[in-house]
Amino acid sequence: MSLKTTAAPCALLLAALSTTVGASPALAQQTPEPAMLDTVIVTARRNADDPVVVAEARERLARTPGAVAVVSAESYADRYAPNLADVLRDAPGVYAQKKWGGDIRLSIRGSGIGNSSHNRGTLLAQDGVPFNEADGFGDFQLIDPLIARYTEVYKGGNALRFGGALLGGAVNLITPTGRTAASNLSLRLDGGSYGTVRAHAEVAGVRGDWDGFAAVTGQSVDGWRQQSEGKSLHLSANIGRSFGQDREVRLLVSGGDIHQEIPGSVSLSGALTDPTAANPGNINLNYQRNMQSVRTTVQTRWRLDPSTVFEGAIYGSWKDLDHPIFQVIDQESRNYGAFGRFDWQGQVFGLRADAFYGAWYRQGDLDAKQWGNLAGQQNGLRARSFQNGKGLDVFGEGRLFVTDRLTLVAGGTWGRAERDYQSYVVPGVSGTIDLTVDKSFDWFAPRAGLLWESEQGDQVFANVTRSVEPPNFSALSPTAAGYQPLVPQEAVTWEIGTRGRRGPVTWDVTAHRADLDHELLNFVVNASLGIPASTFNAGPSVHQGIEAGLDWRIAPQWRLRQTYAFSDFFFDGDKVYGDAHLPVVPPHLYRAELRYDHPAGWFLAPGVEWSMADAWVDYANTLKSPAYTVVNLNMGWTVRDGLTIFADVRNLFDDAYVSNFSAVTDARTASTAVFFPGEGRSAYVGVRMSY
Numbered sequence: 001m002s003l004k005t006t007a008a009p010c011a012l013l014l015a016a017l018s019t020t021v022g023a024s025p026a027l028a029q030q031t032p033e034p035a036m037l038d039t040v041i042v043t044a045r046r047n048a049d050d051p052v053v054v055a056e057a058r059e060r061l062a063r064t065p066g067a068v069a070v071v072s073a074e075s076y077a078d079r080y081a082p083n084l085a086d087v088l089r090d091a092p093g094v095y096a097q098k099k100w101g102g103d104i105r106l107s108i109r110g111s112g113i114g115n116s117s118h119n120r121g122t123l124l125a126q127d128g129v130p131f132n133e134a135d136g137f138g139d140f141q142l143i144d145p146l147i148a149r150y151t152e153v154y155k156g157g158n159a160l161r162f163g164g165a166l167l168g169g170a171v172n173l174i175t176p177t178g179r180t181a182a183s184n185l186s187l188r189l190d191g192g193s194y195g196t197v198r199a200h201a202e203v204a205g206v207r208g209d210w211d212g213f214a215a216v217t218g219q220s221v222d223g224w225r226q227q228s229e230g231k232s233l234h235l236s237a238n239i240g241r242s243f244g245q246d247r248e249v250r251l252l253v254s255g256g257d258i259h260q261e262i263p264g265s266v267s268l269s270g271a272l273t274d275p276t277a278a279n280p281g282n283i284n285l286n287y288q289r290n291m292q293s294v295r296t297t298v299q300t301r302w303r304l305d306p307s308t309v310f311e312g313a314i315y316g317s318w319k320d321l322d323h324p325i326f327q328v329i330d331q332e333s334r335n336y337g338a339f340g341r342f343d344w345q346g347q348v349f350g351l352r353a354d355a356f357y358g359a360w361y362r363q364g365d366l367d368a369k370q371w372g373n374l375a376g377q378q379n380g381l382r383a384r385s386f387q388n389g390k391g392l393d394v395f396g397e398g399r400l401f402v403t404d405r406l407t408l409v410a411g412g413t414w415g416r417a418e419r420d421y422q423s424y425v426v427p428g429v430s431g432t433i434d435l436t437v438d439k440s441f442d443w444f445a446p447r448a449g450l451l452w453e454s455e456q457g458d459q460v461f462a463n464v465t466r467s468v469e470p471p472n473f474s475a476l477s478p479t480a481a482g483y484q485p486l487v488p489q490e491a492v493t494w495e496i497g498t499r500g501r502r503g504p505v506t507w508d509v510t511a512h513r514a515d516l517d518h519e520l521l522n523f524v525v526n527a528s529l530g531i532p533a534s535t536f537n538a539g540p541s542v543h544q545g546i547e548a549g550l551d552w553r554i555a556p557q558w559r560l561r562q563t564y565a566f567s568d569f570f571f572d573g574d575k576v577y578g579d580a581h582l583p584v585v586p587p588h589l590y591r592a593e594l595r596y597d598h599p600a601g602w603f604l605a606p607g608v609e610w611s612m613a614d615a616w617v618d619y620a621n622t623l624k625s626p627a628y629t630v631v632n633l634n635m636g637w638t639v640r641d642g643l644t645i646f647a648d649v650r651n652l653f654d655d656a657y658v659s660n661f662s663a664v665t666d667a668r669t670a671s672t673a674v675f676f677p678g679e680g681r682s683a684y685v686g687v688r689m690s691y
Contacts, residue, residue: 064461073182088106123164127299129254147236156514178211178238181202200218210242212240217233226283237253253296288322299311334366337363339360340359352401358396368385415444422434444466446466493512493514512544516541520537563592583664614626618670
């Protein structure tokens with residue numbers, strides 16, 4: 001496989017993760033499955049970042065013939081980590097960058113690459129309950145990293161275990177149980193720059209066959225930029241009853257209340273010379289994104305016989321959105337679904353084998369109103385509609401152990417998505433009509449792969465997977481003529497990689513190439529006015545690259561962690577853009593942290609984030625966003641058992657840089673107020689207490 005451009009030499013330092021290997025929507029949670037291989041690699045040392053419950057998750061996911069990751073809560077416990085970008089920073093191949101508040105840009109292997117807002121192309125979930133709406137559109141602000149025992153990442157087709165068929169795969173935050181929580185009582189207080197104050201408390205325990213966990217996080221931020229004040233409250237509870245080995249029933253409830261101002265995107269010169277300024281239109285119309293949400297799950301893991309285990313759940317979520325932008329978006333949504341999977345192990349033709357099979361159904365209703373915006377307040381109804389999205393995935397995968405070291409894998413998922421939309425006449429508002437349109441999409445996405453493991457536990461894997469992403473309601477943009485004429489995005493992804501550990505060195509390296517048809521791309525029509533993005537099906541395109549990492553225990557007190565991602569995304573003979581590069585994701589992104597742990601209990605960890613080359617802003621390849629280097633410093637001291645203080649300094653040298661941006665068609669003619677400034681120098685301190 002040839003690469004269109006040449007990766008930087010430090011790609012050999014390869015990407016990451018003594019705190020990383022992954023998951024997707026539903027129930028990858030408590031008891032690990034029985035090991036299928038004679039030995040199973042653990043891609044990290046057993047250390048403070050790798051408690052038993054996290055190590056078990058790594059072992060389970062290491063049996064996947066593809067790129068996966070597990071991020072432990074311990075890996076960011078001594079940092080100020082308010083959003084998903086901070087959680088996923090050490091997962092190579094995962095591009096997660098903050099835009100404002102709790103909103104980030106998330107792209108795994110180029111998923112949702114041109115989406116100007118929200119999440120598309122990757123499933124986000126907590127304990128199996130999606131943060132996404134049923135049509136695939138999702139939010140980030142409702143995610144609280146502190147209410148997670150660990151976070152699982154399945155990249156691309158490796159999310160098949162849960163029915164996933166998206167290019168980006170899935171990210172699932174796992175709530176602690178009374179049995180897996182790090183302590184019975186934990187308190188945390190941190191704060192610092194820009195009026196930041198955050199408090200967190202959690203309690204956990206076991207009584208007989210019952211266990212429970214509950215947590216609350218509250219935060220208030222004035223914000224670095226104008227129009228960026230925010231407040232949030234997150235709650236979570238997890239109650240379970242055990243009925244013996246591999247038999248339990250569990251109730252999970254979580255919710256959030258978010259109030260967040262939106263500073264918006266600005267021009268490139270504005271981002272670099274006056275980065276704290278907000279977009280003037282955002283100030284005039286008092287742009288905000290305010291949400292309340294509740295999610296509930298009842299799930300079970302039940303051993304049916306010595307060879308078969310069932311995992312299943314029913315779930316529901318409710319969300320209310322008040323979103324003043326160019327108009328005031330007023331939405332109330334309800335999403336619910338059911339998930340079930342059987343895991344079997346036995347023999348086929350005298351050879352050891354295992355398999356899983358199941359189904360995932362979801363449905364969501366959304367009542368949407370749009371009002372005129374009078375400085376952030378509703379001012380006359382402008383539009384009203386009702387959306388109903390449905391989805392069904394039926395999936396299965398089998399593994400055959402042809403030798404003690406070599407496993408063959410084959411599987412697939414059949415999926416169906418429905419989009420039903422109805423708009424209503426608003427009296428006195430021209431252009432509003434009674435309209436009903438519906439559309440459905442069906443697909444089959446097969447998968448095949450192999451996993452080889454040496455006697456020392458090193459692994460080599462390879463797979464090929466088809467992915468399909470149907471357009472969501474935002475992309476379909478219903479008009480009087482019906483839906484936009486879009487078809488699902490399709491891709492075939494080839495993946496080969498290796499992971500292992502030899503002495504003090506742990507590595508995880510994957511090369512991938514996806515050949516896409518009808519890629520769903522977006523461009524900003526007019527960012528300053530907040531007009532939603534347009535979506536189109538591109539001609540053939542290619543997403544290929546390397547995601548790699550090296551974790552080196554230089555000495556007992558010294559550890560060097562490095563992550564690197566090479567992203568080579570381009571059109572392949574598109575009728576408009578030819579072979580131009582795709583914008584947004586930087587071609588080379590390198591992160592490193594050198595940590596020293598002193599025997600007296602304190603640590604010092606300088607780190608760097610280096611975007612090595614300029615990134616294209618437009619599809620016509622006429623404007624680039626400049627490369628940047630940001631230096632950070634993390635330090636802490638374990639005063640005694642159960643008491644830790646820490647400090648986290650971001651952008652130590654106060655460099656002006658662009659964190660990320662939205663795509664435009666041609667920068668010579670389109671508005672280019674699409675850049676989000678990276679935050680200036682900031683410092684946070686915190687204290688953690690546990691009992």
